Every structure is written in C-alpha cells, then in structure tokens.
Amino acid sequence: MLIAENKEDLQKLLNIVQEESRKKGLELNSKKTEMMVISRKQESPKCDIFTNEVKLKQTEKFKYLGTIISNDGKTNREISERTAQAKVNFQKMKTILTNKHISIETRKRALHFYIEPVLIYGCEAWTISKQIQNKLEATEMWFLRRMLRIPWTAKKTNERVLNEANKRRSLVRTIRKRQATFLGHVMRRGKLEHLVTTGKLEGIRSRGRQREKIMDGLATWLGTGKVSDILAAVKDRDLWRDMIANAYKQGT
Known part of the structure; x- marks a missing residue:
C-alpha cells in the first residue's frame, strides 16, 4: 500500500515501484491495482493515477490486513463488516x-x-460514536437472545435478558x-504512532459539528x-x- 498527501507524490511513488519491480523481472498488474482518495467531502475528489499508461480504478473502500479502509476516513463500514462476520460465525456454532x-x-x-474476537478484531482503531455504541450493544443482545432462545414475540426487555x-x-x-x-503502549513508545495520535494539522476547521475522536x-x-x-497519566504504567x-469495573 502506498500513501501520499497529493496526486503528484502518489504517482511518483508508483513509478518508483514499477521501475524497481521491472529490475527484478516483475510487472505491476493494473487490473488488480486500485487507488482511493480519503476525504471528508460528500463526493470523493477524482484522482487520475496511471500505471503502464492505464488509468487505475478509483474505489470507495478496500481491505488491508483484514481491515476495511473507507474513503471517508470513518470506521463505520469496518464495524458493520465485523458485525456481519461475527453473526455468520455465530450461526456456524449455533448447535453449541x-x-x-x-x-x-x-x-x-x-x-x-x-x-467476540471476530467482532472486535482491530477495534483499537475504532471511533465509537453513540450510534456505533448502540449498534454494538444491539449485537451483544442479538447473541444473548439467540443463546437463550428468546423469540422477538416474547417482548422481553434487555434487562430481563441480561438477568436470565x-x-x-x-x-x-x-x-x-x-x-x-493500546494507547498506553503507543504513547510510551513515542514513535510515529505517537505523532499520528497527538499531532495537529494546520488550517481551518470545517463548518458544522466536528467528528468525534x-x-x-x-x-x-x-x-x-x-x-x-490522559497524556499525563499514561506515562505512569501503574496509574494507567x-x-x-x-473504568472497566464501573462500566462507564
């Protein structure tokens, strides 16, 4: 995966990969290579990147190391995909x-x-809004209701299901x-991940409500x-x- 701040830099990186690959007798497959622009705009900006004089397909999402990366920079699609996979695995073990x-x-x-490991794989990078939290809690109740064989017609509250x-x-x-x-490890390590987590970008904030971080x-x-x-407390392992x-015990 190649990452760049603009189209020109991305094209240069791709050209270098092509050149070095040819030295080893390898060729980049333009049909299997895609590009994506991450943006907060409603419509993703168009970007023309070429390999072997062939324009690469621009996609809205792709899977990298088992995680879906979306062009809006959010994790909603990844969480939806994880939820679906967990439910499929649940059905496979339904008899147990x-x-x-x-x-x-x-x-x-x-x-x-x-x-649960299928559902929360890569969750360290998720941004959990109130909407996402409700969805995750609904998925948790979906598991329990089926384990207890409670039909939706029973009209039992979530509290009763949890008690049962x-x-x-x-x-x-x-x-x-x-x-x-994970944040504790990243902050104490003080490498690139630390910079990505705590760094700030120059510029003016967009109008409207800002995204939750x-x-x-x-x-x-x-x-x-x-x-x-948090940044002060994380330096002390025992305190952290x-x-x-x-926080886990209180369930906040």
Missing part, C-alpha cells in the same frame, strides 16, 4: 451456543473466545479497555474529561492500569 443441555456459563465462554443470562453488558467496555491499553471517547470513558490528563481497571 443455543444448546440448552450445555450450561449458559460454558456457552458464554464459547461466545467470548470464538465469536446472569451477565452484564461487556462488549463496549472490552473494546474501550483494549483501546486504552478516539482520544475524546477514551477521556470520557476514563472519567478524566480532558485529553491532556488502575484507571483502566476502574
């Missing part, structure tokens, strides 16, 4: 997960170890915990309210672990 001859505790462990399963909501808390843990969501979850407090454990 919905078997009432197996204790609910055993089935919950199976759900935790075999289904002897469980608390934990999916979003688990995601937040993984994000906070991962750091803002974590600040709220950890109860600090300020990103600056205690903050994560406390």
Whole structure:
C-alpha cells in the first residue's frame, strides 16, 4: 500500500515501484491495482493515477490486513463488516451456543473466545460514536437472545435478558479497555504512532459539528474529561492500569 498527501507524490511513488519491480523481472498488474482518495467531502475528489499508461480504478473502500479502509476516513463500514462476520460465525456454532443441555456459563465462554474476537478484531482503531455504541450493544443482545432462545414475540426487555443470562453488558467496555491499553503502549513508545495520535494539522476547521475522536471517547470513558490528563497519566504504567481497571469495573 502506498500513501501520499497529493496526486503528484502518489504517482511518483508508483513509478518508483514499477521501475524497481521491472529490475527484478516483475510487472505491476493494473487490473488488480486500485487507488482511493480519503476525504471528508460528500463526493470523493477524482484522482487520475496511471500505471503502464492505464488509468487505475478509483474505489470507495478496500481491505488491508483484514481491515476495511473507507474513503471517508470513518470506521463505520469496518464495524458493520465485523458485525456481519461475527453473526455468520455465530450461526456456524449455533448447535453449541443455543444448546440448552450445555450450561449458559460454558456457552458464554464459547461466545467470548470464538465469536467476540471476530467482532472486535482491530477495534483499537475504532471511533465509537453513540450510534456505533448502540449498534454494538444491539449485537451483544442479538447473541444473548439467540443463546437463550428468546423469540422477538416474547417482548422481553434487555434487562430481563441480561438477568436470565446472569451477565452484564461487556462488549463496549472490552473494546474501550483494549483501546486504552493500546494507547498506553503507543504513547510510551513515542514513535510515529505517537505523532499520528497527538499531532495537529494546520488550517481551518470545517463548518458544522466536528467528528468525534478516539482520544475524546477514551477521556470520557476514563472519567478524566480532558485529553491532556490522559497524556499525563499514561506515562505512569501503574496509574494507567488502575484507571483502566476502574473504568472497566464501573462500566462507564
């Protein structure tokens, strides 16, 4: 994957890859090579990139290392794809997960170890808005209702379902915990990831409500309210672990 700030730099990078590839007897397949522009605009800007005098196809999304990257820079599509994959895997294990001859505790462990990892793969980079949080919580309840064989006609509230399963909501808390843990490693390492997370871009903000950032969501979850407090606390490993454990326990 090649990344550049503008069309000219991207074309130069691609030309270098082509030239070095030819030295090794390799040729870039223009039919299997695509390009994408990441932008906040409603319509993605057009960008013409060529290889072997063939214009590359411009796509709206692509999968890289198992994660979907979208042209709007959001993680909504990736989360929707993860949710769908987790439900497919649940159906494949349906005979076990919905078997009432197996204790609910055993089935919950199976759900935790075999289904949830599919759902939350790469969640450390997710931005969880209120809408996304509701969707994730609905997915968690989707699993439990089917494990307990509760039809939608039963009209049982989520609280009653959680009581029957002897469980608390934990999916979003688990995601937040993984994000906070990963953030600690990134901040203390102090390399490129640190710069990407804390760096600021010059320019004027666009009109309207600004997008929610991962750091803002974590600040709220950890109860600090300020990103600056996070950056100060993360340097102390013991303090950071205690903050994560406390937030996870309280379920905020």
